[in-house]
Every structure is written in C-alpha cells, then in structure tokens.
Amino acid sequence: MNFKDRVIQIVKKIPYGRVTTYGTIATLAGVPRGARLVGGVLHFNIDDAPWHRVINRHGFISTKCLEHPKALQKTLLQQEGIVVNKDFMVDLRKYGWFGDEKHLGDSQLEK
C-alpha cells in the first residue's frame, strides 16, 4: 500500500464534526515528517475523502488552489457543525482530532 493510499484511508476515518492536521495524518500514516506529502496526496487523489477536514497546524486552511476554494471548505466545515472564523481559522483545541487517542489501536490500518 502506497503512502498516499494510507493517507486517503486515514482521512476517511476522521470523525464527523472533527478536523485534523497534515502532521497528524502523516504520523498516523507512518511518516511523522511527511506532512507535505499529505497535501500532495489530497490534491491528486481526493476521492470521496473529506479533505475539508484536513487543515494545517495553525488550524488555518492553507489551500491556495483555486480549484479548492477556502470558501468551499469553510462551508463544508460549517455543515459538519464546526465553527470557522471569518479568517478561516478553526479551533483545534475543540475540533482537533489526533487519531482517536482513547480507542486508538486502529492506527495500524494495515501493513
């Protein structure tokens, strides 16, 4: 399984109404420093994964691609019930999802 496929799987596992960062996904994917890869993966292989739940470490939508408007992401997040400031800032303290730390154990995905 390629790295990007694992990323997709993880993104799909993000709970409803929660958001996570690239670093977290990369870590769960097995590449703690592969945050940048996550971005590229989502850009090319979005599939049906909730890419709008993935944001950078600052809780800010770094999407500069005109193909993926921040406005769209903001709308989607709001649909999830997540509060997004006018600056597209999300409160990671509340909505930040770091891989089901409690029930964790599914981070293995597959190998």
Next chain:
DNA sequence: ATAATGACATGTT
C-alpha cells in the same frame, strides 16, 4: 539513478 516539487511542521530569531 538523480534532481526538483509540494494543500506542512518545527525551531530560532
């Protein structure tokens, strides 16, 4: 096989 790229992260200044 080597070099360049990318929707970040972390460490310093």
Next chain:
DNA sequence: TAACATGCCATTA
C-alpha cells in the same frame, strides 16, 4: 507572541 527560514519524505520528471 508573531514572523522567517530550513528541513523532511514520498512521488514524479
């Protein structure tokens, strides 16, 4: 506390 510069890994050319 905020902003700037450098590093990282996998993928693609």
